Amino acid sequence: MTKRDALTCEVQIDGAWCAVSLDEAAINHPMDVKRCPACHGQVMILGAYSGPNVRRSMSHRRSHNGCPRQANGYTGTPSPHPQALK
Numbered sequence: 111m112t113k114r115d116a117l118t119c120e121v122q123i124d125g126a127w128c129a130v131s132l133d134e135a136a137i138n139h140p141m142d143v144k145r146c147p148a149c150h151g152q153v154m155i156l157g158a159y160s161g162p163n164v165r166r167s168m169s170h171r172r173s174h175n176g177c178p179r180q181a182n183g184y185t186g187t188p189s190p191h192p193q194a195l196k
């Protein structure tokens with residue numbers, strides 16, 4: 111099952127949040143702050159190598175059970191991250 115909208119995050123560029131793909135975030139913005147588009151909590155990009163391809167995923171720095179983007183523990187009710195980035 112492919113969830114295309116799970117493959118983006120937001121990167122802070124010159125003070126503005128821009129939605130980018132996880133590949134773009136990892137390659138072009140490795141040092142910039144990134145956040146989850148759903149709950150606005152800070153995230154990091156993980157890359158898993160499988161053959162010639164890199165499968166990237168997004169991981170919350172601090173897990174949040176009110177985020178539908180979180181793979182584990184989502185309560186089913188979306189809520190803002192307690193440490194959301196503005």
Ligand SMILES: [Zn+2]
Pocket residue numbers: 146147148149150151170174177178179180191
């Ligand atoms: Zn989130």
